[in-house]
Amino acid sequence: MGVIVFGSLPAGVKQIVYKMQLHLASKHELVGMEIEKDTGTATYRELNINSDAPYLSQSMLMMSAYPEDNKWEEIFSAVDAAVVIGNKKAKEKWETHLAGRSSVRSLFVPVSIYNDMEGSDSSLGYDTAVNSIVDNILRVKDTINSLKYDKPRLFGFSIDGSPSTKMLKDISIAGDGHYFTQAASEEEILSLRERIENSFTEWNTSSVIVYSKASANEAQEKVVDQLNVDFKYTEIDEALCMGTNPTSADRIIANGLAVEILSWVQNEQETGQVAVRTDGITFLNK
Numbered sequence: 071m072g073v074i075v076f077g078s079l080p081a082g083v084k085q086i087v088y089k090m091q092l093h094l095a096s097k098h099e100l101v102g103m104e105i106e107k108d109t110g111t112a113t114y115r116e117l118n119i120n121s122d123a124p125y126l127s128q129s130m131l132m133m134s135a136y137p138e139d140n141k142w143e144e145i146f147s148a149v150d151a152a153v154v155i156g157n158k159k160a161k162e163k164w165e166t167h168l169a170g171r172s173s174v175r176s177l178f179v180p181v182s183i184y185n186d187m188e189g190s191d192s193s194l195g196y197d198t199a200v201n202s203i204v205d206n207i208l209r210v211k212d213t214i215n216s217l218k219y220d221k222p223r224l225f226g227f228s229i230d231g232s233p234s235t236k237m238l239k240d241i242s243i244a245g246d247g248h249y250f251t252q253a254a255s256e257e258e259i260l261s262l263r264e265r266i267e268n269s270f271t272e273w274n275t276s277s278v279i280v281y282s283k284a285s286a287n288e289a290q291e292k293v294v295d296q297l298n299v300d301f302k303y304t305e306i307d308e309a310l311c312m313g314t315n316p317t318s319a320d321r322i323i324a325n326g327l328a329v330e331i332l333s334w335v336q337n338e339q340e341t342g343q344v345a346v347r348t349d350g351i352t353f354l355n356k
Contacts, residue, residue: 071335072149073117074103076160078181078308079133080195082316082324083155086179087131089328090153091117094335101149107135112145136160142167143174151175153331157182161343169341169356177334178343179327183311186234189354190346194323198313200240203229203306207245207278210304214276219300223276224266226294226303228283231311238280247278250293252285259292266297326351 071094075083087102094100100117117130137145146152146168154164154176164178180187183199207227214223229238235251242249248266250259269277281289283305294301316324323346330344330351341356 071098072101072103072114072146072152073131074105074152074154075131075133076136076154076156076163077133078157078160078183078195078312079131080181080183080198080312080316080320081314082194082198082320083131083181085316085321085324086155086194086328086331087117089325090331093332098335102131103134103145103149103152104132105134105137105145110135110138110141112137112148114148136163137167139167143172146172146174146176149174151177151335153177153179153335155179155181158184158186158188161187165356169343175339176341177331177339179331180344180346183308184231184233184237186232187346189343191348192323192346194316194320194327194346195312196237197317197319197323198315199311200237200244201317202311202313203227203241203280204244206306206310207241207247207280211245211276211278215274219275221298221300222270224294224297224299224301225276225278226286226289226301227278227280228286228303228305229280229311230283230305230307232284233282238282241280242278245278245280247280250279250281250285250289252282252288263293263296266293266299323351 095118101114102117103114105112152174161178168176180190180193181195182193183195185193185196187193210225238249248262266277327344330353343354345352345354
């Protein structure tokens, strides 16, 4: 039984791998699969329970590079069945190169810090990412609120990758700030500028705005440059979004995913995928 991680490695993945070790290692040869980025070489190593701190330690599996398009079947032929853990891009590659083209049974398990997985209402890693970003925002707000400047201060948070509008909105609400998206109309941008201006008072002389790294220039030109503010910004990369340890909400999702994986293995189900729905975790055909 092989297990591999592509594209995204949020903290909750180690909980899934530990559950697989705990329940499968005695009956199956559980193999961790990793593909080197530079050489494309696949390595296989047995996963045994050998950690005294399985929930707070580092994951035993590292994120793999994608195989060349014509190498998927060859690499996965070394195992009888495989659990493929990954993000939106990983799902697309799994569907194209493995799910319908290989004799190896496989199960795709969605994880995404951006909650952008088609067919799922939520995703492992999203709550931890939002929580990590908001913690950073609140620390900055505590710092800038303790200082006074001639102009109101606006602090920007540029989120790496592909944060959805929902993610930006959730971060702004939790961080008591504002958000900008490339899809915003002129009317919405005008309303955003007015809300930022109106948020400044004698007692509140600072605010924050979040946006994707891809829209940073637009946010600067259409919002920041039109305001009489002192502006500074910071970039938040994907590594920070992963968080050190998963939140309780992500731990619950991780446990649900692990249960569905174990059921798939024990019942020897055909190739398929897991979806995270509001009413629970469910198995879907490929």
